[in-house]
Amino acid sequence: MKKTALIAALMIASSLTGVAAAQTAASAPAAATAQSAQARADALVKQMTLDEKLQLIHGYFPPLAKPVPPIAMIPSAGHIPGIPRLGIPTLRESDASLGVANQVEQRKGDVATALPASIATAATFNPKLAYEGGAMIGAEARAKTFNILLAGGVNLTRDPWNGRNFEYLGEDPLLAGTMVGEHIKGVQSNHIVSTIKHFALNSQETGRNVLDARIDKAALRESDLLAFQLGIEIGQPASVMCAYNKVNGDYACENDWLLNTVLKQDWAYKGWVMSDWGAVHSTEKAAIKGLDQDSGQELDDQMFFDTKFADAVKAGRIPMSRLDDMVRRIVFGVIDSGLMDQAVPDSAQPIDYAAHALVAQKAAEEGIVLLKNDGNLLPLAKTAKTIVLIGAHADVGVLSGGGSSQVRSVGGAPVEIPLTKGAAASFARITWHASSPLKAIQALAPNAKVTYIDGSDPKAAAAAAQGADMAIVFAWAWRTEAQDPESMALPDNQDALIDAVAGANRKTLVVVEAGGPVLMPWVSRVPAILQAWYPGQRGGEAIANILFGDVDPSGRLPITFPVGVDQAPRPEPMGLAELHAAEARRDAGDKTVYGMSGGVASFPVDYPEGADVGYRWYAAKNAKPLFPFGYGLTYTSFHYANLKVADGTKLSVSFDVTNSGQRAGADVPQLYVEAKSAAGTKAYRLAGFEKVWLKPGETRQVSLTVDPRVIARFDEAKSGWALDAGNYKLRIGHFAGDAALTGSARLDAVALKP
Ligand code: BGC
Secondary structure, eight states, X not given: OOTTHHHHHHHHHHTTTTOOOOOOOOOOOTTGGGSOHHHHHHHHHHHOOHHHHHHHTBOBOTTTOOOSSOOOOOSSSEEEOOBGGGTBOOEEEXXXXXXXXXXXXXXTTOOBOOOOOHHHHHHTTOHHHHHHHHHHHHHHHHHTTOOEEEOOBOOOOXXXXXXXXXXXXXXXXXXXXXXXXXXXXXXXTTSSEEEEEEETTOOOOTTTTTOEEEOOHHHHHTTHHHHHHHHHHHHOOSEEEEOSSEETTEEGGGOHIIIIIIIIIISOOOSEEEEOTTOOOOSHHHHHHTOOBBOSGGGSSSOTTTHHHHHHHHTTSSOHHXXXXXXXXXXXXXXXXXXXXXXXXXXXXXXXXXXXXXXXXXXXXXHOEEEEEGGGOOSOOTTOOEEEEESTTTTTOEEOOBSTTOOOBTTOOSOEEEOSSSTTTTTOEEEEESOOHHHHHHHHOTTXXXXXXXXXXXXXXXXXXXXXXXEEEEEEEOOBTTBOOSOOSOSTTHHHXXXXXXXXXXXXXXXXXXXXXXXXXXXXXXSEEEEOOSOGGGHHHHHHHHHTTSSXXXXXXXXXXXXXXXXXXXXXXXXXXXXXXXXXXXXXXXXXXXXXTTTOOOOEEEOTTTTOOTHHHHHHTTOOOSBOTTOOBOSSOEEEEEEEEEOBSSOEEEEEEEEOSSSOEEEOOEEEEEEEOTTSOEEEEEEEEOOEEEOTTOEEEEEEEOOHHHHSEEETTTTEEEEOSEEEEEEEESSTTOOSEEEEEEEOOEEEOO
């Protein structure tokens, strides 16, 4: 499907805005609720006609779909008509990583609460906030009559430049898996469905529809798959979304090993596998290898799960038992999530946006990371007389990440810049949320003169900054789904801007609004740096609260920040040459360059780092990053003591955390255990963490119990986790590589199912 057709189609679809399509779900059959979800699903499948079964296994993409006869669909990601006579509701799918999405405002005027980027939520290291964010999104989705949320992005950050890092939860499987599980649990607490996505190894955006991600299977189990496994166990998502890319030769949505062996057999997953949008490449192969539902079918090169599928079943090429299994899984998920018995309302319901904004603000406040604070430049006294804000439209708002996760936030978009080229051009705009740092700072320091200058002229900015009590440069780097940046440097001459301002005023703070790390050549020349990520629709307020110390910064980095790109396993996106070749052909008028692949030919991407993702890679290479995983400063200080280890068959540790500073604050003590991977490499792995709030002088004992899989190796031959008997070195630290307390544990051998 031509991507350029998308915008036009979206605009036509938007004329349907406000038409709340009739909710086809009849009330659930009485007395059914007492049966197990599995038994109910079985019974329903037995009552279905062939056409009814076939209806459930493929979804429309509303902007492009032309069903006959026409049906009312809300402009959004997907629509699957229900079966009213059996009480099976129509499935209305919306993207929902950071809020109920509304890309390119396809539903005119329909706003929702925008959380900060998921990476900011990961940086809170606070699973409770991940849950609350999910619960908030789920409540808004339900009130807007959506019942399937395309949420739960948990691809591990393998490359610091990946365009979609902002939508994910960092580089560590324990942290990411825990946070995504809680988020999904929150979404599904509204009796609607959440996915977990993108299964698996969709680690870069360049060529995502064609690339072949190659990795050792055991290494994948110990890293990305472990994050999914933990997330599924904690969150019980009703659906898993398979990814665009190939994994070891086969597309993820027709990958026998991923879908049938790992997910459905080893993990005994009972829900359904839905494809990513435009990720299906076959009928029989996909069905047999484990795909249960084709999503947004109009985006595939052909509609593989429509009449082609019916023909394949009728001809016996796909057994009826497999179709039954697909449908049973979908219906099971719908029942198990509670959706079957608590249908979403027929029409839009009121939403308490004021209360929800506080959820977004809290996540931003706990997720913003203070990276540098020389001479205790922060917190800034409210008696400051002059504060100069520079750049990034800080007078009106804060930046958001782009792509299918884009929320049209409450308050609208004060700045929106359309894209003129690139794979994201048809569905993304560079968008700011209406949360003005200028107004928020002014509100907290009513007697100060707070001014704004746009930063386009470094000299003018430096002149404005001179003599101010504080100069704050807002640096920005936009990231989006479907594209990777070709450089990690700040765009638009911002490095020169920061240098000029820091040269003019010693009291310069840089607030970075970015989806992950950016290069900071000026790091030693500015005294203070705040990593604000994309802080969501209350980001301005959150930044101001941290700036003045109304909130103590407590975010910790969920990914390692490199000094330079050469420190990362891959210095730039793979496949850039293929991408540029396709773009050149298109620019020369080649009309065959279209579709989800954008004309890019398939290419391999190797992940030789295996399970040693992120901080483990830096440790293996003996490389010192700019800022390590787990790192973040506060306005107070924390001290650890009295490590106690209980070992044997299960490892648990306890230790005391003391707030040794002058202010109340929150700390995230981290337990790292040295473990051996299947590949034979040794690395300290994050094995536990907890967020603790302490008053000055207060001490609390923290106890952490270790999930053995986090420190085990995966034995592919025996198909299970193996924890070898022996001595394991432990560290309690403030970040990866820190060894504030050290110890060791004697562990017995443990073999665990996969
Ligand atoms: C993205 C998914 C998203 C889907 C539907 C795809 O391009 O990869 O994350 O849920 O579109 O919008």
